[in-house]
Amino acid sequence: xxxxxxxxxxxxxxxxxxxxxxGLLAPTGGCPPLLNIVRRDPAAQDCAxxxxxxxxxxxxxxxxxxxxxxxxxxxxxxxxxxxxxPTNRFNPAYYIVExxxxxxxxxxxxxxAVAFDQTVSALLAAKKSIWIVGPxxxxxxxIPKALYLQSLGIGRGHKIEPTREDFDRRQAHVIPILEAVAxxxxxxxxx
Numbered sequence: 001x002x003x004x005x006x007x008x009x010x011x012x013x014x015x016x017x018x019x020x021x022x023g024l025l026a027p028t029g030g031c032p033p034l035l036n037i038v039r040r041d042p043a044a045q046d047c048a049x050x051x052x053x054x055x056x057x058x059x060x061x062x063x064x065x066x067x068x069x070x071x072x073x074x075x076x077x078x079x080x081x082x083x084x085x086p087t088n089r090f091n092p093a094y095y096i097v098e099x100x101x102x103x104x105x106x107x108x109x110x111x112x113a114v115a116f117d118q119t120v121s122a123l124l125a126a127k128k129s130i131w132i133v134g135p136x137x138x139x140x141x142x143i144p145k146a147l148y149l150q151s152l153g154i155g156r157g158h159k160i161e162p163t164r165e166d167f168d169r170r171q172a173h174v175i176p177i178l179e180a181v182a183x184x185x186x187x188x189x190x191x
Contacts, residue, residue, distance in 0.1 A: 001070035003029040004136060008070055024064070026054045032071045032097070034115035035122060040096040048100055055119075059126045067123055070133040077109040077173040082138035082162075109173040116177055120185050130187040134178055135171045137162050 001008075005027040016023050030039065031047035035055060038048050058064050075081060076097050099111040101118065123130050141160055149155045162170070182189045 001025075001027045001033045001068070001133075002031055002072055003027065004072050004133070005033070005068075005070040008133065012068070023068075026057075027070075028054075030095075032073070032076045032112065032115070033069045033119070034071075034112065035119045036099045036101040037076070037111070037115050038098045038100050040098060041094065047097075055122065058123070058128065064128065066129045066131060068131040068133065069119070072138070073112070073135050073174040073178075074138065074170050077112050077177070078170070079108050082170065083140040109177065112173075113177045113180065116181050117184070120181055120187060124185060124187075130185070132178060132181070132187055132189045134189055134191040135167075135174050137167050138170060 005025065006029070009025050009027075012023065012025075026033075028045060028047065028050045031037070031045060031050060033051060033054075035051055036048055037051065039045070058067060075095050079095050079097075081094075097108055097111055099106065099114050102111065102114055106114070120130055139160060139162060143160060146155060146160050178189055181187060
C-alpha cells in the first residue's frame with residue numbers, strides 16, 4: 001500500500017492479533033500498490049521498481065497467503081490532491097501516473113485500471129488471496145489541527161467531513177475500476 005496502508009496499520013494489526021495471524025506491512029508513501037505504475041512528478045519515488053521488488057518477495061514467500069491492497073486510489077486516477085488540501089513535496093498537488101507496460105499513452109484512470117488487472121492477475125496466478133480496501137473519503141484539512149483549533153473555539157461550525165456527493169464525484173473513476181476487478185476476479189473488496 002501507500003500511506004493509507006500506514007494509516008490502517010494498527011487496525012489491521014489488531015485484527016490479525018485477534019485472529020492469531022501475522023502480517024507484513026510493505027507501504028511506500030505516494031505509490032499505488034500496483035505493478036507497472038510510474039509517477040512522473042519531480043519528487044516521485046521509483047514506484048514501479050519498489051512495487052516490483054515487493055511483488056517478487058510476495059511471490060517467493062510461500063507463507064504469504066493473503067495480500068491486502070490499500071491506496072488513496074482517487075489521487076492516482078484523478079491526478080490531483082483533494083480540493084484545497086495542504087500540499088508539500090511529499091504530498092504534491094498534482095500526480096501524473098503512467099503504466100509502463102502500455103505502449104501508447106492512456107488516461108490516468110485507464111492506466112490504473114490496467115495496472116489493477118495486471119496486479120490482481122499476477123497475484124492470483126501465484127495462488128494468493130486478494131483483499132482490496134476501497135476508497136476512503138478524503139478531506140481538505142489537516143484533521144488534528146482542525147480539531148485542535150475547534151477545541152479552542154476557533155473554526156467552530158467549519159465542516160471537516162466531505163459530503164456524500166463530494167465523495168461520489170471524487171471516486172467516480174475509482175469505483176467502476178474496483179467493481180470491474182471484483183466482477184472479473186475472485187477478490188474481496190472492503191467498501
